[in-house]
């Protein structure tokens with residue numbers, strides 16, 4: 001502040017001489033600028049200067065004499081207190097800016113320095129006021145400018161930051177090239193996209209450096225155009241990954257001057273991939289829909305009845321005669337293509353589906369553009385959209401051909417049902433488990449069951465008959481192999497109890513995937529055919545009068561029998577039977593009687609043979625009996641055949657009761673044996689026929705063998721039989737006895753051996769007549785006689801001490817033993833004669849054990865329980881099995897003489913003999929070696945443990961009186 005400054009009071013100032021050199025002076029010195037000054041005494045303004053007046057706007061007159069506080073009204077009351085209170089109360093110097101509220105003037109800001117001063121008696125308030133309004137305004141303007149700048153900076157920073165964040169989030173970036181600049185400015189976003197952070201400024205070439213080769217040309221063209229069009233290209237980033245970029249390039253021109261070239265770049269790889277995927281899907285959908293049999297579409301409808309086809313496949317052309325564009329542009333055109341009769345239904349059902357949001361399903365016809373109406377099947381799923389519309393996605397297919405096929409099928413079904421109803425055939429279906437699921441036609445199917453009874457049941461579970469287990473097995477195998485089968489025949493019982501035959505044919509069914517679903521087929525009642533076949537067969541193979549097989553069937557069976565004989569080596573026999581004098585009977589009593597006789601003869605013949613044998617009628621009074629499975633030995637077979645022939649002779653010789661007549665008839669029988677393929681069937685029949693004529697020639701009512709040898713044997717047998725009968729009557733039989741000795745050669749018993757003292761032939765061996773006695777049944781009385789004689793002898797010996805312990809072995813033939821009364825006969829005999837059962841030993845042959853084994857054991861056990869012993873004759877020659885042997889209640893085994901004979905010369909026989917001895921020992925059985933003829937045999941057997949012997953070495957069979965028994 002310069003001391004040369006003019007006084008504040010000057011220039012019209014209030015001029016105060018008393019103030020000179022004082023505080024004022026100081027003030028003036030300090031504040032040479034225009035300063036408003038006041039002097040206050042006792043609170044009242046006593047002095048003001050011009051500046052004060054101009055500052056405050058008061059006149060001097062208004063101001064002087066007023067209190068300072070009064071004059072301070074230009075200050076705000078609070079401000080007034082702030083300024084004056086410290087001044088007046090504390091005497092402190094005030095230095096502050098205050099705002100003056102000026103009347104009719106703009107407020108002004110003044111710097112006020114006030115001080116309370118004491119000068120002599122007077123108190124002064126010196127107020128120094130300086131107008132700092134301009135200064136303040138300038139300052140404030142500066143501050144405001146600074147703040148605005150700061151604010152603008154901050155905003156800019158924020159915007160830049162926001163921009164960068166936005167770029168980063170949106171995967172957007174940009175570059176700018178200023179004219180004449182070789183560098184390109186890259187934004188941070190751009191750097192992030194191409195993965196080159198921090199390179200804000202790069203050479204221009206860098207922009208294209210990593211663009212994929214294939215896309216570079218496109219980018220270059222866009223750069224050349226700079227027209228803002230979008231260009232999409234790929235760029236390989238520094239990490240090798242490829243990204244899709246979308247860019248728009250602009251050139252900014254102002255006032256004809258190029259300001260900058262810039263490009264906005266956006267990365268849209270995932271969007272591009274999604275789009276690609278969508279495009280692929282769309283392409284696929286289009287491919288599918290273009291090949292699909294029907295049309296695929298999206299149909300949208302709004303509550304205000306607007307509608308649209310957002311998508312419709314190309315098939316709309318084929319189905320509705322519209323291009324997809326036409327359908328899209330005019331959705332109603334599709335409805336117009338619907339048949340008028342069905343349009344309402346289509347609309348209604350669509351609205352209904354939209355309302356209920358339920359699947360739309362509708363069959364309708366299209367308007368026949370070419371005159372031919374077509375059937376469509378529509379199916380769509382509705383979905384409510386955000387805007388309240390409903391979007392249907394679905395398909396429409398042309399089902400005309402299916403409809404036609406269905407109609408044809410229905411017609412065919414109907415025709416089929418009508419036909420089935422008319423015929424006796426039926427149609428059936430079974431499921432994959434072969435259970436009936438459908439039956440049409442005759443309501444009784446092949447089972448003659450009501451269909452409802454058959455449903456769910458298989459054919460074999462529904463009471464089929466007439467099918468063998470093997471046939472069922474074959475049929476089931478066919479079914480399991482899914483084979484077609486024809487004419488499977490089965491029998492059923494009708495509701496009325498009669499039988500019917502059905503013929504079933506069937507074929508397997510498969511679904512579209514080739515999976516087996518069951519069977520279907522037809523059935524036919526073939527009862528009439530079967531009956532006719534049976535009739536034909538009967539006529540062809542059976543004799544109408546007697547029902548017996550005819551010549552044809554006989555020949556057929558004979559062929560089979562010959563073949564069987566070739567297989568099993570058994571003989572068979574043909575018995576040609578002709579009724580004697582039948583012609584006379586027929587002529588005298590009439591054909592009717594003749595027929596009756598033939599029928600009865602047929603019946604009797606059947607009764608004479610086993611079921612395996614055949615009785616046939618060749619015609620007239622000629623019958624043939626065919627016997628099978630006779631013995632392997634021809635003589636044995638001949639004897640068997642002869643037995644049957646004799647039975648026939650005897651049976652046919654019985655009286656016939658024909659109506660009111662009692663007739664006697666007799667046959668002539670010719671017999672021939674057959675064995676394997678030795679002779680043809682014709683030859684066999686001829687031979688039997690020839691033999692029959694020989695029988696006729698021999699005086700009728702007899703039989704003849706074709707074979708002379710057999711005939712001779714038969715004749716001899718016949719003679720023997722007659723002789724046997726007579727021999728029995730004439731008491732020509734006697735018993736010889738052969739001793740059985742112990743190890744010391746002492747007789748312990750005898751074996752009774754039957755002898756026939758024939759008046760002409762002398763002593764006949766049992767080997768000759770026993771078989772004939774067995775065949776003829778004469779063995780029963782003969783055997784009984786032997787037993788009686790043997791028991792009588794036992795009783796006789798029992799009276800003498802030296803003979804009373806002798807045992808008596810008696811041979812019993814199989815036929816004899818198996819007679820139901822055999823045990824009783826023995827029991828009675830023992831009781832009646834009083835013979836000691838413990839001395840009686842029955843000798844059985846192995847052949848006895850071949851059948852009815854249990855009964856044999858039972859019978860043996862019964863007799864054994866009373867003391868009768870049993871011996872097994874000829875042991876080792878037959879079929880003895882050890883298990884049988886163990887079970888038999890035996891006392892003794894007899895080593896057959898055939899083994900004994902060569903026991904010294906044949907090691908096999910020696911081994912057998914030893915084995916039998918060991919076996920007997922282990923089974924606790926006695927052993928008798930029979931046929932011992934030499935001392936050597938005896939020694940051998942003795943050495944091997946045999947304790948009982950029989951044979952010529954000890955004595956031949958002799959009459960009782962010649963027996964060499966122990967001395968009395």
Ligand SMILES: Nc1nc2c(ncn2[C@@H]2O[C@@H]3COP(=O)(O)O[C@H]4[C@@H](O)[C@H](n5cnc6c(=O)[nH]c(N)nc65)O[C@@H]4COP(=O)(O)O[C@H]3[C@H]2O)c(=O)[nH]1
Pocket residue numbers: 738752753754755765766767770783786811812813843873874897930931932933950951952953957
């Ligand atoms: N070579 C030879 N033979 C010997 C010797 N010792 C005994 N023989 C004979 O051997 C046979 C033994 O009787 P078999 O084996 O029961 O065989 C008997 C028996 O099976 C049967 N037979 C005999 N009598 C009767 C009988 O009353 N009833 C039954 N059903 N059959 C009888 O006739 C068969 C033959 O009887 P036979 O001719 O008496 O023959 C007897 C006897 O004379 C010997 O050292 N050397």
